[in-house]
Amino acid sequence: MTAAVEVSGLVKHYPRSKRGLDGIDLTVGEGEVFALLGPNGAGKTTFVKCLLALLQPTSGTVELFGQPVSSPAARRGVGFVPESPRFPDYLSGREVLKLHGRLIGLPAPDLDGIIDERLIAADLDDAPKRVKAYSKGMVRRLAMAQALMGEPRLVLLDEPTADLDPIGRRDVRNQIAELKQRGATVILNSHLLSEVERLCDHAAIVHKGRIVVKGPMDELVPEGQDLESVFVDLIEKAGS
Template identity: 50%
Template sequence: MTVPEIVRDAASEQPPEQAAGSPAARRAPLAVETVGLRKEYGRRIAVANLSLAVPEGEVFGFLGPNGAGKSTTVKMLVGLVRPSSGAGRLFGKPLGDTGARRWLGFLPEQFRFHDWLRAEEFLDLHASLYGVPKGERPARIAEALKLVGLEARAHDALRTFSKGMLQRIGIGQALIADPKLVILDEPTSALDPIGRRDVRDLIRTLRQRGVAVFLNSHLLSEVEMVCDRVAIIDRGRVVRQGSMAELVRGALEVEVRVEGASERVLAEIERRWPRVTRTGGPTTPSSDADGRGVRTLRYVLQDERDVAGMADLIVRDGARLLALVPHQATLEDLFIESVETREV
């Protein structure tokens, strides 16, 4: 699959099942589905025509630069903000339906809790709001405290908690009622590296239990490590959506350094693989500056076997292959590319 095929612009008129993206999305029942979701604040458009689908059990990364509309989208999903137009569903029920929220766990980005409550009281309150019966709550509270590593602080008031501990207890309240969908808005922003790793492990645990996770994060490496699928949004629109494999592992780039390559072989290589000419990358697009006929070029390959094919071509031409370095495109490359494209 080449890169342009997986670019999905939500602005194009796609039927919902196509907007859903991967085949997996069409198979499993959907935890989250939005079609043409839009939010305007006066004349400012925060979210424009957003179509997403997150199947149950999937870990979904939601990325975008600041002000792209991520938090507004999340707030529409959990019922804090009313969409201006478009529709959305959680577990097949329209947004704003309080019944569907029984299965939703949510960690807001800019949260503050009732800090005069003790940790266990706080979790008890939120469990009760989910309708967890009184008898079940102590066990759930103990489990949640253990899950987020705060067993020792159960009797302490939240006002004595550090920012990172508040984030942990916030995750605890999101998980207290065994949700089927967990929406985490920047869950690790206040955590240290160990805390971040704990959250990644937690997300993996949730996936094993079949819980869908909607992860809104700036930390691309984090998203890359845990997400099955991602959507990148910019200015309220989805600019890319696909599985991590499609988006990142599908495109393999190689950097080639050759001496004395003939024009014929260079033309042949270019015919078979698209050359990367983007600026700002680590390599100069093409250079013969030292006069020895040394060129450094970058191409996009279909898969690893193409590396051998390219080496073969160069060697048979009689040129000297100085370096052939595969570069796995990272989510960061993809992110910057997607967002910059829209900037033009």
């Protein structure tokens, strides 16, 4: 079976900064819900951006479904919610989804139906006309809606529940559960460890640009402990 994500020797150095990635090797299998955990500045967002060729790695290779990510075709069937989503202010939510639907090549006759479905699911069907007038939570819900356009095989979620109220967070959890049921691969980058523990079947903990530990969730968290205590212990040990 082809891995959804295959990362080998990934190094990313920023000029005039210590932050980055320092040799990451990682394989995420198809259908896994994979958590990427780590303290602030560990390199999680850098890693996610390298997975989408938004950042050019200093060295190493990244493949999505067996194709090098530098090829745009590798990003077909990939949905992404960034940490701070930003849409063109002058478009409406519907137009944003239409633009993304066209970019991923959804058939024109089906597009309106798919968009209606996504807007209702994101509770944005009666949202203000322009994205400019959206609240932070609405922008995040729109980001989730665009990421799920066209039933992606791989979804990368960078802090998807930030800025969301409890109902919004529950909706995101439900959407991740649906993706898992559909057999899609999800890479989740979140600080909400209780959510991660509930949703993810595999995890990696990143610290100072390196993976400290990785594996199935039930192996990482021994019985009687929770993910938070395991995470804190590991980071404190790695930091010392």
